[in-house]
Amino acid sequence: MKITLAKTAGFCFGVDRAVNMVEKLLAEGKKVCTLGEIIHNRQLVDSLKERGVRIVSSPDEAMPDETLVIRSHGVARSVYEAAAARGVEVADATCPFVSKIHRIVSEAKGTVLIAGDPVHQEVLGIIGHTNTEYFVFANEEELNNLLENRKDLLEKDITVVSQTTFNKEIFEKCKKNLKKVYTNLSIFDTICSATADRQEEAAMLAANSDAMVVVGGKHSSNTAKLVDVCSKYCNNTVFTETKNGIDFSRLKGSERIGVVAGASTPAGIIKEVITTMEEILQPVEQAEEKEVVRKSFEEMTDEEAFEESLNSLNSDQKVKGEVLAVKPTEILVDIGRGLTGYIPADEYSYDSNIDLTTAVKVGDILDLIIMRTNDQEGTAMLSKRRYDAIAGWDKVVSAKESGEIITGTVTDVIKGGVMAATDGARIFIPASQATATRGESLEDLKGKEVSFRIIEIGRGRRAVGSIRSVLREQRKEQVSKLWETMAVGDKFNGVVKSITGYGAFVDIGGVDGMVHISELSWQRIKHPSEVVSVGDEIEVYIKALDAEKKKISLGYKKADENPWTILTQNYEEGSVVTVTVVSMTAYGAFARIIPGIDGLIHISQIANKHVAKPQDELTIGQEVEAKIVSIDTEKKRVSLSIRALLPEEEAAEVVETPAEEAVEAPAEEAPAEGAPAADAE
Numbered sequence: 001m002k003i004t005l006a007k008t009a010g011f012c013f014g015v016d017r018a019v020n021m022v023e024k025l026l027a028e029g030k031k032v033c034t035l036g037e038i039i040h041n042r043q044l045v046d047s048l049k050e051r052g053v054r055i056v057s058s059p060d061e062a063m064p065d066e067t068l069v070i071r072s073h074g075v076a077r078s079v080y081e082a083a084a085a086r087g088v089e090v091a092d093a094t095c096p097f098v099s100k101i102h103r104i105v106s107e108a109k110g111t112v113l114i115a116g117d118p119v120h121q122e123v124l125g126i127i128g129h130t131n132t133e134y135f136v137f138a139n140e141e142e143l144n145n146l147l148e149n150r151k152d153l154l155e156k157d158i159t160v161v162s163q164t165t166f167n168k169e170i171f172e173k174c175k176k177n178l179k180k181v182y183t184n185l186s187i188f189d190t191i192c193s194a195t196a197d198r199q200e201e202a203a204m205l206a207a208n209s210d211a212m213v214v215v216g217g218k219h220s221s222n223t224a225k226l227v228d229v230c231s232k233y234c235n236n237t238v239f240t241e242t243k244n245g246i247d248f249s250r251l252k253g254s255e256r257i258g259v260v261a262g263a264s265t266p267a268g269i270i271k272e273v274i275t276t277m278e279e280i281l282q283p284v285e286q287a288e289e290k291e292v293v294r295k296s297f298e299e300m301t302d303e304e305a306f307e308e309s310l311n312s313l314n315s316d317q318k319v320k321g322e323v324l325a326v327k328p329t330e331i332l333v334d335i336g337r338g339l340t341g342y343i344p345a346d347e348y349s350y351d352s353n354i355d356l357t358t359a360v361k362v363g364d365i366l367d368l369i370i371m372r373t374n375d376q377e378g379t380a381m382l383s384k385r386r387y388d389a390i391a392g393w394d395k396v397v398s399a400k401e402s403g404e405i406i407t408g409t410v411t412d413v414i415k416g417g418v419m420a421a422t423d424g425a426r427i428f429i430p431a432s433q434a435t436a437t438r439g440e441s442l443e444d445l446k447g448k449e450v451s452f453r454i455i456e457i458g459r460g461r462r463a464v465g466s467i468r469s470v471l472r473e474q475r476k477e478q479v480s481k482l483w484e485t486m487a488v489g490d491k492f493n494g495v496v497k498s499i500t501g502y503g504a505f506v507d508i509g510g511v512d513g514m515v516h517i518s519e520l521s522w523q524r525i526k527h528p529s530e531v532v533s534v535g536d537e538i539e540v541y542i543k544a545l546d547a548e549k550k551k552i553s554l555g556y557k558k559a560d561e562n563p564w565t566i567l568t569q570n571y572e573e574g575s576v577v578t579v580t581v582v583s584m585t586a587y588g589a590f591a592r593i594i595p596g597i598d599g600l601i602h603i604s605q606i607a608n609k610h611v612a613k614p615q616d617e618l619t620i621g622q623e624v625e626a627k628i629v630s631i632d633t634e635k636k637r638v639s640l641s642i643r644a645l646l647p648e649e650e651a652a653e654v655v656e657t658p659a660e661e662a663v664e665a666p667a668e669e670a671p672a673e674g675a676p677a678a679d680a681e
Helices: 013-027 042-050 077-086 096-107 121-127 140-149 151-155 168-181 193-207 221-233 267-281 284-288 302-311 385-402 468-485 563-570
Strands: 002-005 031-035 054-056 066-070 089-092 111-115 133-137 158-162 185-187 211-215 237-240 256-261 318-326 330-334 340-344 365-374 379-383 406-414 417-422 425-430 449-458 462-466 491-500 503-507 512-516 537-546 551-555 576-585 588-594 597-602 623-632 637-641
Touching: 002 267, 013 031, 013 066, 013 096, 042 054, 077 089, 089 491, 096 121, 096 158, 111 121, 111 140, 111 168, 121 133, 133 140, 140 168, 158 168, 168 185, 168 193, 193 211, 193 221, 193 256, 211 221, 211 267, 221 237, 221 256, 256 267, 318 340, 330 365, 340 365, 365 385, 379 385, 385 406, 385 417, 385 425, 385 449, 406 425, 425 449, 449 468, 462 468, 512 537, 563 588, 563 597, 576 597, 588 623, 588 637, 597 623
Parallel strands: 002 256, 031 054, 031 066, 066 089, 111 133, 111 158, 158 185, 211 237, 211 256, 340 379, 425 462, 512 551, 597 637
Antiparallel strands: 318 330, 318 365, 330 340, 365 379, 406 417, 406 449, 417 425, 449 462, 491 503, 491 537, 503 512, 537 551, 576 588, 576 623, 588 597, 623 637
16 A cells, blocks of 8 residues: 655645744734634644634724734735724734735726635635726636626726636636637736645546545635545545544555645644554554565665665774875775775765865875775775764754754755755755745855754654754844843834835834834825835834833834924025925915925915915916915924015905914825824914
């Protein structure tokens, strides 16, 4: 019997990111609630509940001291607005692939067609970002009905997107049908690549298996689609959430069993399923009777030879050699047995970039292992790296038991992670454990010295390490120290981590603080993205902090950029300035003096004659000369007068309204709450 696990089984990027976000918040001591179940896996959700994570159905249910996590499915725009209105702190775990769909539909014109389950949370979230007419179709039949019944759509621009977990085969058929009907068509392939790869691998594995086992939550959309795909190619497909739900009666007698898992299935559950299947379906006698075939070094691969050299090493294979000559590709040594020894470059060190001519010199004594001999030619191939690996492996095993942090050099970037060498031992560090956060470049690690822990020891002297666990511990210490030392007024060079409608969250060295939208610019802005973008490095300062609730308010605006400071330094009452009319009201016009400050030209000060309404004399965008009549820095108001620069007409009697009676700017012209007023009287 052979059990084959799909390479794509287990957490996808989006789910892993969401779960890690919750774990990070818990590790920071925060109270967490999730908007719905964080993933469609009952076991993991129950585990998080035991650790205090609450599940809520709307932002209104979040407590003031809780952080609300938006799961990877994403939500409608209205949910963010509701959270902001209540002042709820939000951690957005929306999958980047889903966020991309939100951007597409929010910018779409004409009609939006969405391929997906109309009641699925991801689709509901997509709908909540559309600004135009939309339709949802779940399959080819529903699409064809839409095409038949809505002929009026032929005249409109059509934008097509799909749920990230939509069946790829069905979507391809729908695309062909759409292209036959519409010419003004924009189709976006928004099926997640991980979902597509998972479905393709499932199909191939099912076609070559006697039985298939699909592991995942009963309510998981992408897992259900895997069941559909596998069932199409393999009649004997078993669907289970855990090892306890396997119907072994359907698997007995199967020679080839394939295993796939949904994107929300934890690795631990997958491992338990496979282990249980092996224990129950594979007889003990069968495991014991497996024939072990011995190979010579010449027949072995490099990895097999390496394992054999360490497992069956005897004293005759250990030698000391004196370096006779050093070449760029090999080292010649004397091992005193009437044989000329040579060490190939790749047997000297794991570092493929090492320069032998500078690393070794004639006369050096090296500890070596004899890999193979050629008596006819009188030569012996030797290895230094394999000798070093023996002592290095003992250190690795000891580090696993003690939890000690060890250092090594990243020698290679391979599929799925990186390899690090420490005292001759090779450690595999998976991509998920190689960097502080997912998505960081692994290539940047090559050649660098890194610190890591050994988290797993496998058969055949294989070890798995984690750089991330060390980085997280260092970050935790950094955060703790930061909370002990930082104070109001402290300045930091931070990195913008995320943006919401009400502000930007900035990492100031392990701790995130928020810059409210009113603190981003002295001018009125509609959204923080007008000033900063995710990834920007900006200088901020602490305006306020709450160590108990772990909340920090940051400031970004510079005092010397305050438009009122600029105004008072460069202008005074009585100055004549060129201003631009920016808005009109019944009682006058507002004109831009400098960016951030608009002055009021009262209707009585527009001309040297009676003016019925400002529009009779002025237009938006018009530049005019005016005199600064008064500057009130306390109330943030400036009064302007065009009339003061014009000759008076004796026949005209104009009753001037005192400045104190001037009406303030209408609500739509008023600045955002917390921003400096730019009104004038």
